Amino acid sequence: MAAGDGPLFRPGLHDRSHPADAALLADQWLAGGETAEGARVNTKAHEHPFLPGTECLIGALGDDPAVSQRLSEMGVLPGSRLQVIRVSPLGGTLEVRVDESETLALRLSDLEQLRCRFTALPLTAAAARFTPPLRIRALLGGRGFRERMQQKQILPGQPLRLLEFTPHRFRVIPGSSAEAVELGAGEAVKIIVEPLPEAPSGGNTENAE
Structure with missing residues (x-):
């Protein structure tokens, strides 16, 4: 690990079987906020999970009744699916899409009031918020970035195993590869991942007559 990278975290130390470690990591790196279980968002502006x-x-x-009314008037309602498209240079305003509607400009402070369950996140945020296994949903970079990721076998639709990470470095195993790949935070933030549903165990669950 390079000097200045900070402490090294391994996914097995902060999964649901180690809630104390998970809470500590979220507080140190992501400043709390939303979890897979739907806890309230409460983050610092530069560490929030609402990223492209x-x-x-x-x-x-x-x-907050005023915020709730403002959001509902804009079509942001419980049960809706929200996707972040862009973030302003200063981070205070975000362009989002709600369900299949036109894009909206919303304040970060309003989004922080939401109670929501994240279904896709950049790898930089997902590392501490999603429980493995993970699957790559999309790559947000340009052609050069996508070509570099293709060379590393990091492709949409492929599983991604997170071995360990710091705030600046991520060590992963993509797809069916046996070799680990190291990514910088600038690359990891462009890799959008989602939890990979685990296959049901125990075979056929129907009762035999």
Whole structure:
């Protein structure tokens, strides 16, 4: 690990079987906020999970009546699916799409009031928020970035195993490869991942007559 990278975290240390480690990691790196279980978003502006490629399912609009009314008037309602398209240079305003509607410009402070369940995140945020296994949903970079990722076998639709990470480096095994690949944070933030549903165990669950 290079000097200055900070502490090294391994996914097995902060999964659901180690809630204390998960809470510590989220507080250190992502400043709390939304989890896979739908906890309230409460983040610092530069550490929030609402980044390009983020998708979430809205459960509730929060406790502030004025914010809830403003969001509902714009079509942001419980049960809607929200996707982040762009973030302003200063980070205070985001362009989002709600369900299949036209894009909207929303304040980050309003989005932080939402109670939602994230369904897709950049790898930089997903590392501490999603429980493995993961699957690559999309690559957001340009042609050169996509070609570099293709050379590393990092492709949409492929599983991605996260071995370990710091805030600046991510060590992963893509697809069926046996070799680990190291990514910088600038690359990882462009890789959108989602939880990979685990195959049901125990075979046929129907009752035999």
